Amino acid sequence: MVVSNTSALGIIFPNSYDLLIPELVNVRLMASIPFASRYRLIDFILSSMTHSDIGNVSIMVNNNYHSLMDHLGSGREWDLVRKNGGLHIFPPFAEKASKPYTGRVDALYGILDFIRDQKEKYVVLTDTNIAVNFDFKAMIQAHVDSGADVTIAYNEQEIPKGFLKSGPKDKSFYYTFDVEDGKISKIYVNSKESGVQNLSMNIYVIDKELLIDLIDTASIHGHQYFERDVLLSNINRLNIQGYKYDGYIARITDMKSYFDENMKLLDDYNLDALFSGFPIYTKLHGGDPTRYLEGAKVQDIMAADGCVIEGNVENSILFRGVKIAKGATVKNCILMQGTVVESGASIEYLVTDKNVTISAGKEMKGTDSFPVYIGKFQTV
């Protein structure tokens, strides 16, 4: 096997920030949240890895991961069925003393032998709560060129509301940086600072041997959190570089941001920004084109294949196989796969999970600031 000097191993944490969006992760995890009419959040990171020649990807699933396993299958759609590398899914190891991991250190310690055995020189660590068309190759090259021990991607933005209101119970840490000349000189945990910050995207490039070393040591000391316990406490010893990303980013930190980030894609400019880079792959389903029947009236929508539309739809995102009956009105909604809106029903600012039915004649309204969420398989 040819190993180039920038080859990297990908490790994905699909459960990160689950607790910020409890409604949607009730039946799944962050990585498998449906997004942009036909994708799951993990598709963006995974496709970006494939396009950046990262062909050895491990997914550290922790809980609620059936939907993700179903989505990923063998990894064929992302070209991750490989003799060398490919897709690895690591569920919590069923051992007397083991339980689902609490932090990255735990998780990585559990697969340290596996990591040791891999041929790649670098490791890329990421979460899945962001939809980006990310060039990992460029970031790894920047890491190599700068001679850093660790490189962390960040973007400049205000701290999202979802982060600010998360309490200590959520164990949802987020990080902001002081960056001087490309070097990260300070790391803040859960800062409440207002205004534009250097906000971590939780994408890390690190030399594999160094990672093994750091995790080994941290584990011995009973540390759990990679950023807080490993990077922060070693900030003077390690050369930690920032990698500024200024491309399009959709960051999911709560229900509201989920709603907004979907809706933003109704603007062609945003859609192009997210999708005009590498193609984003997803699980392929059979299914026919969407049919518009007599009486359909639509404007400003994005819809996947397999829908049947006979009613009015405005400013909404429709996933696969959504049915809008005659005389129904849908405005400012996100309707996931298999949602049925029966005749005469009228809905506004709703997020319906998979296979929800809105019965004939029903009226239901959320607001822009509080979209109403309807759980999987519910009938209203």
Added chain:
Amino acid sequence: MAKEMIAMLLAGGQGSRLYALTEKLAKPAVPFGGKYRIIDFPLSNCVNSGIDTVGILTQYQPLVLNEYIGNGQPWDLDRLYGGVHVLPPYQKASGSDWYKGTANAIYQNLSFIERYDPEYVIILSGDQICKQDYSDFLRFHKEKNAEFSVAVMEVPWEEAPRFGLMVADEDDRITEFQEKPKNPKSNLASMGIYIFNWDILKKYLEEDEADPNSENDFGNNIIPNLLKDNRRMYAYHFSGYWKDVGTISSLWEANMEVLDPDNSGIDLFDDDWKIYSRKRTMTGHKVSAGAVIENSMITDGCNIKGEVRHSILFEGVKVEKGAIIEDAVIMGCSVIKAGAVVKHCIIAENVTIGKNAVVGEMPSDGENNVATIGAGITIGDNAKIGPKAMINKNVEEGGEQW
């Protein structure tokens, strides 16, 4: 390990009557119904009927077809033993030959069939739109203890002279075969789908090959020879939707029928008999404010800002503001620019229709012309393409073609 029945799919035809659409690809690879290609129908029928081994005989412009079939995974035909195999003509120690006829194409691949040692072989045609359960056809073949069966459709008597006709007795046993006769004795048209007992197929193909005067064709040679020898030949009646999409107008018509499943009989939306296809990944389609879509099918990746009525848009088609589309079939990734008027036509893949250009028109009484634009063509701004036009070269700005 022997297979009960394997399929041989004839996909070598040029489809010359589709002109501009088949210049660069074989007829079975012609896109259909929004996200399919014609060959998806026989392939999906095979899988849905429990046939897991299919040989596809290709000859004319096979590149697109080969790439599309790939390892057969979209149809579940990537199998350890069996699966889908593309079979082009090949060089042998004794020389090499193109496929001389339908029978010769199978003859040259007898060794492929031999590897699976099947009891039955079904011969399929790669240019028909039809949902058919081949396992029911096989049940019939076995019940009749037949050596050869052919699927037939009842056609109106006045149209019968256009077809190859099977004359059968009340037990469906075939007594006579008439190829496009002036005075038909039957209205049972052959669909070109046959089940053979493997030993019979092999024997007759070998004998046919030895006959220097033969055209090596199933209809003209093999079937008459079977009849001559008084073989047990039966006609299996099929009554569902079936369309040979060999002409521009029949291809256009079949696409339009997809839009009306309740009346046309072709229901692509039936979960019990799915048609599979190889998909590309594109985002969901988008419809902007001011767009109008009526009675149409829109596929992933489309971006609609104009008016679309009673039309089928394949993946990634862009319709700019003010463009008007009616009764049209528009294949993958074509762009219809602002103000263009596109009616009653077929537009192949990656075509650009310039600003305010006009393509085709709604037919007046008694006419059914379908304007056709070949793949990759650019029609300049303000150009005018008449309803009978068949375009396979770029048309410059303001140009006219009739």
